[in-house]
Amino acid sequence: QSALTQPASVSGSPGQSVTISCTGTSSDVGRFDLVSWYQQLPGKVPKLIIYEDNKRPSGASLRFSGSKSGNTASLTISGLRAEDEADYYCCSYAGTPWVFGGGTKLTVL
Amino acid sequence: QITLKESGPALVKPTQTLTLTCTLSGLSLRTSGVGVGWIRQPPGKALEWVSLIYWNGDERYSPSLRNRLTITKDTSKNQVVLTMTNMDPVDTATYYCVYSYVSDASFDSWGQGTLVTVSS
Numbered sequence: 001q002s003a004l005t006q007p008a009s010v011s012g013s014p015g016q017s018v019t020i021s022c023t024g025t026s027s028d029v030g031r032f033d034l035v036s037w038y039q040q041l042p043g044k045v046p047k048l049i050i051y052e053d054n055k056r057p058s059g060a061s062l063r064f065s066g067s068k069s070g071n072t073a074s075l076t077i078s079g080l081r082a083e084d085e086a087d088y089y090c091c092s093y094a095g096t097p098w099v100f101g102g103g104t105k106l107t108v109l
Numbered sequence: 110q111i112t113l114k115e116s117g118p119a120l121v122k123p124t125q126t127l128t129l130t131c132t133l134s135g136l137s138l139r140t141s142g143v144g145v146g147w148i149r150q151p152p153g154k155a156l157e158w159v160s161l162i163y164w165n166g167d168e169r170y171s172p173s174l175r176n177r178l179t180i181t182k183d184t185s186k187n188q189v190v191l192t193m194t195n196m197d198p199v200d201t202a203t204y205y206c207v208y209s210y211v212s213d214a215s216f217d218s219w220g221q222g223t224l225v226t227v228s229s
Contacts (some may be wrong), residue, residue, distance in 0.1 A: 003155070036215035038156070045205065045222060046148075046156065089156050093214035094111035096169055098158040 001059035002100035004029065004090055011107040017078040020104045023071060024088030030071040037066060037075045040103075043085045050075060082108050111135040113145070113206040113220035120226050127193040127225060131206030136218075138164055138184045145189045146180070148216065149202040159204075159216040160191060163211060196227045 005023040012018040020033065029035055037050035048057050050066035053073060063078045073092070077084055085108045090101040118128035146161025146169070160180045161169045162200065170178050170211060179192040193200065206220035 032214075036212040036213075038216070043218045046216075048215055048217055051213050051217075053211075057217065084119070091158070091193055091215070093155070098214070100158060101157045103155045 002099070003054050004092060004099055006088075006101035006104045008102070009105045009107065011109055012080045013081075013109045014080050014082065017076060018106065020075045020088055020090075020106070022073040022075070022092075023044060024073070024092055024094075024099070025071055028072050028092040028094035028099055029045075029068065031070050032093050035066065035068060035073040037064070037073075038089045038091065039084075039086050040089065045056060046089065071097045077106070080099075080108055084108055111208055111218045113208060113218060114213050115194075115206045115220045115223040116205060117140045117204075117223055117225065119224060120228065122229050123197055123227060125196050126198070127196050129191045129193075129204055129206075129223065129225075131189045131191075131220060133187045133208075136187075138182050138187055138189070140164060142211045144211055145182070146207055146209060146216075147191050148207050148219075149200075150205070150222075151199075154202075157202075161207075161209060162189060163168040180229070190204060200225045201225065201227045 037055045038046040040046040049060045049064045053068045054066040065076045112134045126181040143164040147159040162180045177194045203224045205222045207216040208218040
């Protein structure tokens with residue numbers, strides 16, 4: 001099972017919106033409605049921010065939203081803030097294994 | 110509140126076997142739907158799913174690591190144990206214990222992680 005493809009880095013200015021893509025295949029992202037997204041602040045433990053493609057767990061910011069089209073899932077962060085600067089990982093259930101993306105570093109300019 | 114705490118050696122030698130223990134609180138391994146597993150992250154690199162075990166004993170393994178892994182649970186101690194044989198320097202990583210509910214297949218809670226270094 002190959003890793004999901006994410007851009008290595010994205011950036012945006014405070015107040016702007018950014019979108020991070022996550023491309024898989026018809027065996028993972030395209031097959032199951034089970035893409036999740038994780039935020040990892042510098043030196044910290046990853047934290048779930050989106051599950052089942054587009055659902056937010058209790059306590060997650062409303063500024064995070066998830067979507068999916070075919071084999072590509074996306075995470076949009078609106079109203080960028082300095083505290084959003086972090087690594088973001090997508091993950092898809094793929095039958096027996098789960099597969100992660102390579103991670104995207106978000107820089108807030 | 111669910112908490113997970115990893116324990117195990119910080120340093121192992123190449124070819125040795127690694128044993129990691131995850132102790133759960135606020136969550137019972139007997140509860141239907143509960144899954145507990147492991148995700149690792151080499152220094153400066155991406156997350157990699159390793160293994161998971163469900164409340165009913167169903168075991169799941171990463172295909173690339175399957176022949177080296179064993180995951181077990183001890184419901185009386187509320188612990189999950191991961192064993193990885195034939196350790197190599199490329200296995201150096203922070204190993205996180207994670208909680209997943211069977212229906213949403215996401216990792217809702219994470220332990221603080223334990224850094225395992227493989228070196229002679």
